[in-house]
Amino acid sequence: MTQERKNLVRLIYSVFLALFTAVIGILFIVQAANIYQTATNAGATSIYTPEIIAEKFAQIAIPVWLFVAAVVAGGVLFFVFPPQKQPLKAERDAKKTLARLSTHVDVQMSESTFLPKKAIQKERLSRKIAWGICLAVCAIALTFSLIYLLNGKNFPAEDVTKEVKQMLLHVLPWVVASVAVCLAAIVFEGMSVKRETEHVKKLIAMGNRAAAPYVAKQRPLLSVLSSDLTVNVVRAVLFAVGAAFVGIGIANGGMHDVLVKAINICTECIGLG
C-alpha cells in the first residue's frame, strides 16, 4: 500500500473515531438527563435507583463496548500504518520578527521615508488603541462582576443553587464579552503587525538602514526584578512565610479542620445531591 493510501486510511479512521467519541459522550449525558427527567416527571422521590441505572446504561452498553473495540483497533491500525514523523516547523512569531527587523531601521525621518514611517506610527497607534479598548472592556466587566459577587444581598443563602445560577446569568455575559474583545484585539494586532512589517521591509529595501542595530535599553527596575538575587530573596521570604503559616495553622487548629472535613464528607460538596 502506498504512503498516501495509508495516510488516507488513518485519516478516515481517526475521523470516524472522533465522531464515535462524541456520540458516546452524548449518549452518556442523554441517559443521565433521561433518568433525571423521567423520575422528575413521574414525581418519584428517588431519582437514581439501581434498577433504573442498570436499565438505562444497559441500553448503551453495546455502543460503549464497540467504542472500546474501536479505540483498540485504532491503536492497532496506527501500529500497522504508523504515521510519518513530520519535521517540526516553528512558526515565526510575527511580533518578534517585526521587532528584530525594526532594530535595523534608521529612526531619522527623511522626505523619501516619510510615508512608510507615518504608516508605521499609525499602525502602532492603532494597536495601542485596540489594546486600550480591550483593557477598558475587561476592567468594566471585572468591576460589574465584582459588584455583583461582593454584594451579599444577591446571596441570601435560601436556595444556593438558584443563587449560583443567577450569579452565572449576571457574570457570564461579562466573561463572554471580555473573551470576545480579547480575541478581536489579538486578531487585529496580528493584522496590524503584518502591515507594519511590510512597511518596515519597504524602508529597509529603500536603503534606510541604521548605522548600528538599535538595542532597547533594559529598564533598570525590570532588570533588578528579574535578577537572580531578587528571585532568591523572594524565594527565601515566601519559604519563611509559608513555613510560618503552616506553623500558625497547626497551632490554631487549621490542620485539624482539614482532617475533619476530609474524613466527614459533605455529600453535596462532591456532587452527591
Place this chain on the structure above:
Amino acid sequence: MKKFFKKIGDWFKRHKPTKRRIIQLYAALLTNANLKGFKTGKIYTGGSKNMCVPGLNCYSCPGAIGSCPLGALQNALAQSGTRLPFYIFGIIILFGLILGRTICGFLCPFGLIQELVYKIKTPKLKKSKATRVLSYLKYVVLVVFVVALPLTYAAGALPLPAFCKYICPSGTLLGAIGLLSNPSNEAYLPMLGSLFTWKFSLMIAILVASVFIFRAFCRFLCPLGAIYGFFSKISLLGIKLDKNKCTDCGLCVAHCKLDIKRVGDHECVQCGECIDVCPAKAISWKGSKLFVHPNAEEIPAPVEPPRPLGAFLKSSAEGAQPNEGSAQPTEQENATGQAVDAVAEVPVSTPSASKRARKIKWISLAAWGVALIVLISALVYYNFIHEEPAPTPPPGTDGIGHEVGNLCPDFTLSVYNEDGTTGTYSLSQGEGKVVILNFWTTYCTPCVGEIPHFLKVASDYQDQVDVAIIHGKGVVEDVYSYIYEIKEWGGTPAYFLQDTAEVDLYAQLQGGNVWPVTVIVDEEGTILYRRLGSVQEGDLERLLDAYFQTGEMPQE
C-alpha cells in the same frame, strides 16, 4: 516472522513509558494508596489526611490518603469568619515554591487521566490564539468559584465549596463515582438528583474534550493550575531557559501542546518535553548542574533548521549600497544580538565527565530505590496495617442495630441550651414520642440548609415528636455560637446535641462518613426510617402524617 517481531520490538522501544509517565503513575498510586477503600466502599479516615496532596485528588475518593488542596482551601475560606486559613495558605505556598507547576506535569492524577484519554487516535485541536485567550478562563473560575463564592457565603455562615460542588470533575470521577460504584454504598443512590446529573454530564464533556484537546481541563478550567502558575518563575523545580544560548527559533513553543508564549511561563506544566527539541540546548532542568549532566548526548531530532532572519536583510542590503561600518546581522542571532552557532557542539568525553556520569547514575538509582520503598511501605501500611474503626456490628439478640426495624441504641448526649447552660438528652426521654435524629456539621452546606425544616417540625409536632439535631464529633468551631448567635436557631423545642468520640452515635447508626443523615425512631425506640442526604421542605411532614394516619412510615 523475524521482521514482524522486530517491528513489535521497535514499537515498544518507541512507545515505552517515559520517566515522566512512570512518575505520574507512581504519584497517582501513592496518593490513592488506600486500595482497600475501593473494595470496602469506605474512605480512609486516618491521620495522613491532615496533609494535602499536591495535585487535584478528591479526598472523598475511597483510595485517597491525603486531602485535596483545592477542597481544603475552599473549606478554609468558607470558615474564614471563625479561623483564618493560615494552614492551607502555607501548604499551597510551599507546594508552589518548591514544585511549582511540575505538580501539574508530574504529580496530578487528573492530568494523567487527561493525557491517557488524549492518546485515543482522533484528529486533535491545535492550539491557537483562541485557546490562549481561553486559557485565562481558569483565573475567572479561581476568582469566582474558589474565592468569591465561599467568602460571600461565609459572611452568612453557610459553608459553600463552590468549585467542588458545581464543577470539579476529579471529585465526580474519583469521589462520587468511586463511592457509588461499590455495591455497599447503594444507600447513597437516593441522594442523587439534579446536582449529580449536572456534574456527571460536565465530567463526561470534559473527558470527551480531553480526547481532542490536550489537557482541556488543565488549560481552561483548573484553578489549582492557575494558583501554581503564579509560582512558575520562582519555583525551585521546573525547566529554565538559558537566554544566552537561545536563538529564538521557536521550536520549543511549536512542539509544546500547551498555550505557552515561552518555555517556563505560567501556562507551562514543566513536563520537559521541549528539552530534547531545542537545537541550541538552551532548555534544561533547574538544578540540573547538580543532578544531571547537561547535554551529555547529542539527540538527533528531525528538526527543520530555523529560517535565517538575516537572509532577508542580506538580500535587501545587496540591492542597496550598505553604509560603511554598518552591522551585518549574522545567520543566527540570539535575543541579545550576539552571534551563536545554530547547533551546540557535542561535548568531548573526559575521565572526570564519565566519573560524574557514574556518580549521577548511582544517585538516580538510589532515588528510584527510595521512591519504591516509600510506595511499597504506603501500600502495605494503608491496606494491611492500618485499621479503620470497627464497623457497627449486626443486630445482636437484643435487637439493637442501625437498620430499619432494629431497636435504636440508647444514648445520652449533652445539649446546647439556649441560655448557655448544658444539659443532657437521652433516647429514653423521648419514650412515647416519635424521635427524629438529624446528624449535621457546621461545615456541611446541605446540613445547614435543611435544619430550618427540622425546627419547623419540632414546633408543629411538639406534642408528638422530639427533634434532636446532633452535631458530629468533628468540631471545628464554637457550635453554641453558630447555633444561637450566628444562625439564630433558638426559640424552638428542638434539642441541639453534641456527639462525642465516646458515644459516637453517628457510627452506631452507621452514618458512613457522609452528611447529613436523618433517622426516625418510633415511640418504642424502633428505627422507622433512615435517609442519607438532605431532606427537602415538606418531606418530614409527609412522612410523619403518613405514619400517624396509617401506623407505617413510607420508605422513600
